Amino acid sequence: MSLECRYDKTAGQLVLAGELTIYRVAEAQAAMAAHAGAFLNLAEIEELDGAGLQLLLAGRRDLALRPGPTSPAVQAVMELAGVADWTV
């Protein structure tokens, strides 16, 4: 599985799709750094692990990335890890 990062200019959204895991965090980090302040659309994420979660938390804190829609896989991890405030 791979990770796809695309920026939707009209919606001001950074869409991450596929696998946000330790194998793909470097790509995700570069994409996020290039779009500080954007909405993060995670509706197409199929797999999220601790490394991905850590990157998301750091991005929200330091790049003012705003939580957008999430997929069930993302919601499950957020709930498990006690991230209660990842809401649109």
Place this chain on the structure above:
Amino acid sequence: MDIGHLLETYLLESRELLEEMERALLEMDSSGTSAEGVNAVFRAAHTIKGSGGLFGLDDLVAFTHEVETVLDMVRHGQRELDSALIGLLLRCRDHIGVLVEASVVDPKIPDALMAQSHDLQALLHGEGNRPKTEESGRLHDDTWHISLRCGRDLFRDGLDPVGLLRYLGTLGELAHVAVLPDSIPPFAELDPKSCYLGFEIDLRTDYDKAEIEDAFEFVRASSLIKLLPPKRTPGEWAELIDSLPEDDVKLGDILVRSGAMTRAELSMALGIQGASRQAQPLGQIIEALGAAPKEAVAAALDKQSRQEKAKSDQYVRVEAAKLDVLVNLVGELVIANTVSALRAKQCGDGALQEAIKASGRFVEQIRDAALGLRMVQIGGAFNRFQRLVRDLAQELGKQVELTITGGDTELDKSVVDRIGDPLTHMVRNALDHGLEPPDARLAAGKPAAGKLRLDAYHESGGIVIEVSDDGRGLNRDKILAKSLERGLIQSAEGMSDADIYQLIFEPGFSTADQITNVSGRGVGMDAVKRTIEELRGTVEIDSRPGQGSAIRLRLPLTLAIIDGFLVASGKSRFIIPLELVEECVELHDIGERDYLDLRGEVLPFLRLRELFGIEGIAPSRQIVVVTSYAGKKVGLLTDQLLGELQTVIKPLGELFAPLKWISGCTVLDVGEVGLILDVPALVAKVERRENRVGAYAAA
């Protein structure tokens, strides 16, 4: 009894207490409320009020009483100390300061100040009626509490904390999980394959300790894991909080929110750690804890004894003028001893020379001790910037993290007193012009909060004070344009970046597009430079576009005495500050050149004879004293070396003000005067010469 004298003491004490109060408030503002902090603020207000009562300063007492009342409510948990209240209390603190100064002159406070008192009181009460938010009760004490701080290599080892949580979920019910993102480094510096996550977990399960621990078998080696069984005591909480890397109060808040412990338990647990300034609190705490584990009590005892020790450091308050007299006398003693030593040498009496040498050693020690008395830590001057930065950042709508290092660096009190204003100006400039607003920073890929640093450290016999930021840096083109417009320079030809940055020190220079309240009125940087030069120091700028800038002040440790190196040119005697002397080189047949080959290095030199118009014929054998300042070497060509001496700097009179290259003079022998060379100025002169030559060479 001399009331005037006592009032003076009261004034000084109050200033110190107010400083302490400010420090405690700011600390709580940045890192959360602590029992210790609230107590410190309360104690300060209480002492000022109490002593004020003794002097019959009724208006001051009345106002301070109101503040104390509010603080007492905070202390007893009836009122929450939030950011707004801290801001208000800071204003009250300032007002108390004004009242103290005014009432020492006249106990009856002027009406204008009274009106301010009333306004602040109204604010204190207006907010005071708001009840504290409802206590959050404990949701579960039948759970195991697990604190997990992941090891850096967890991901690389193929492990995933999320998977671990899933597994824990299979052992029972995850009553609550909180993730701690605080240890994750700033996004730009984050290595996403290193793990910085931490979790506070409450697990309801029937398994026993060993079985739960099994879940952590693979991460145990690299990670920090703490297990607390159900039905915990505050003592155990205290121990846990103490053993974890996070800030105590913040972590405590997370635990309360997770429902694992109550607010009351938390304050009790934190009480052990901090609030031990009153007379006999420890007994009470132990009593309150009931079955507190031995180790927790031992830890508390240890902390308390450390605090006692800090308190027992005693001071004697001495008037600064008395110290000045002492230092002056020591200065004269040093001169007198130097004269005696020279005389003894001339008359060739060996025993007398020995005796004078012996007394000389003591004179040297007395000198060091006397100067040491005037040495103060620069931390005091640095600390007030916490407040300044907080207020300014708010006013400008910027986020700033202030880091201070080297606060324990010592330098002469008179120097510390005089750099206050220049430092303030530099900090204001950095905040106003240097750091960008949060949105601009984010757009530039930096964290929203700007970094501002104040550093002090020793370097080659002097002290360096540095104000640096990670903002936009100096704008070379803008400075150039403005300087041309103002006629400060005719053209930019042959100017290095460093030269251009120096232009901001020209009188009447300011590039702020927008004149703000804070800076940008075009006064200041020239005043900064003037003050520093008066202190025999220099100012240096480093700047990188988009990455930030740093301004470095280099200052001498003391203004009164220097260790010097005595040289002669013709009949004139010159003194070079010893800490700037690197070595001496003999030269024959100098000819017309201005450079010499120093072990393969090109060393420019200046002729003292030429510089000071000394007449007569130079000897064929001359000596170059190699001096070094701020990383640059310059040679000084002299006729003769006369040796080391220590000497008292006497300022030159107004009449000699136009004399460049000389920073002061001293009495060498009866009737003989030595001139102290201003090495930084000489180095700068050579540098200008170099640049000119460089420009010609380039053209």
